[in-house]
Amino acid sequence: MNVQKEVDRIKLDDKVLGMPWFVQQFIDYKLPDLSPSTLLEYVRDYETFFNWLRGEGLSKAEANKEVTLQELEVLRMGDVVSYRIFLTTKREGTNSRITVSRKLSSLRSLFHYLSQIAEDEDFYPLLKRNIMAKIEIKRIHKPKDTAAKLKGKILEEEELLEFIGYILEGYAKDVEKNKQALYSHEQNKERDASITSLILNSGLRVSEVVNLNVDDIDMNNKLLYVYRKGNNDETFKTPVYFREQAKDDLNAYLNLRQTRYKAPKREKALFLALANGHTEGSRMTKRAMQAMIIKYAKRFGKPFLTVHKLRHSFATDYYLQNDIYKTKEQLGHASTETTEVYAHLTDKTMSEAIERRTD
Numbered sequence: 001m002n003v004q005k006e007v008d009r010i011k012l013d014d015k016v017l018g019m020p021w022f023v024q025q026f027i028d029y030k031l032p033d034l035s036p037s038t039l040l041e042y043v044r045d046y047e048t049f050f051n052w053l054r055g056e057g058l059s060k061a062e063a064n065k066e067v068t069l070q071e072l073e074v075l076r077m078g079d080v081v082s083y084r085i086f087l088t089t090k091r092e093g094t095n096s097r098i099t100v101s102r103k104l105s106s107l108r109s110l111f112h113y114l115s116q117i118a119e120d121e122d123f124y125p126l127l128k129r130n131i132m133a134k135i136e137i138k139r140i141h142k143p144k145d146t147a148a149k150l151k152g153k154i155l156e157e158e159e160l161l162e163f164i165g166y167i168l169e170g171y172a173k174d175v176e177k178n179k180q181a182l183y184s185h186e187q188n189k190e191r192d193a194s195i196t197s198l199i200l201n202s203g204l205r206v207s208e209v210v211n212l213n214v215d216d217i218d219m220n221n222k223l224l225y226v227y228r229k230g231n232n233d234e235t236f237k238t239p240v241y242f243r244e245q246a247k248d249d250l251n252a253y254l255n256l257r258q259t260r261y262k263a264p265k266r267e268k269a270l271f272l273a274l275a276n277g278h279t280e281g282s283r284m285t286k287r288a289m290q291a292m293i294i295k296y297a298k299r300f301g302k303p304f305l306t307v308h309k310l311r312h313s314f315a316t317d318y319y320l321q322n323d324i325y326k327t328k329e330q331l332g333h334a335s336t337e338t339t340e341v342y343a344h345l346t347d348k349t350m351s352e353a354i355e356r357r358t359d
Helices: 003-018 021-030 036-055 069-073 077-089 097-117 143-150 159-174 179-200 206-210 244-260 286-300 307-319 324-331 336-355
Strands: 223-226 238-241
Touching: 003 021, 003 036, 021 036, 021 097, 036 077, 036 097, 069 097, 077 097, 159 179, 159 244, 159 286, 159 307, 179 206, 179 244, 179 286, 179 307, 206 286, 206 307, 286 307, 307 324, 324 336
Parallel strands: none
Antiparallel strands: 223 238
């Protein structure tokens, strides 16, 4: 099991103890098919819903664990509408339309299981009436709309190389009067450039980069072996190719990984961080990688750029030279429907290119 899945499995096992027995049963049913990370999001969604039920007096339970099937059976359409309004208007942590849609989908999955799959001792469904079956969840983000939102917020053409170069050299000039920032950059620039280059030259997700170990790299064949999202076979790592540019940047980092980050022999992680006051480096976290990219992006003049948009940047560039099926495989998408985003992005790129005139 990869690092993030191990962490999320521990969190899942802990959180599910605060859920009603039928939710625990549902999670056990889904474990072979869904990752601990996905199921942890489900449980968090149920936690929000049960808290709301109790707060509205729709459940007499004093704790979420005590919410009953009977209380779910008698929910009315108006209650679900009220919950949707609550999700979109609550003062703290207002949810986007996409998040609301996902939270309702989580509930639909639970209610479907309880009413169509799970049985009591007399072979009757656990839930006799399923109010969530009446809820239509519309698809929020169409590929064309997603592409429109990404336009201008990713790196294009020469910017891919320029951003890596900026991390290595340009950033230091911008922070030369800030000794602390300058020192941190000097210590980590090769690592930061290597992470950025790897994503921009392979399209890996940040979670896949975090989970990489040193022995996952086949430098000669420009291959990485990664745990891909959606693959629940914990023994299989998918081979993913990367470009020559990433090879050079990886080698520059690997040459100093041991000494600069004081890597203990037991530490297998590829990308390390050495925290203040620590004598040994340890695996760099997902949050640290995300913060790192945002830091450089703001100074580079691309404040909307995030670590995930680096993946989008690679995908757009890659799709210009390849078809949708190769792009799907390279990115590890479950279907070409997700990959269609880059078709719309490159359509715009190509239409702009044909209008450019050369002297």
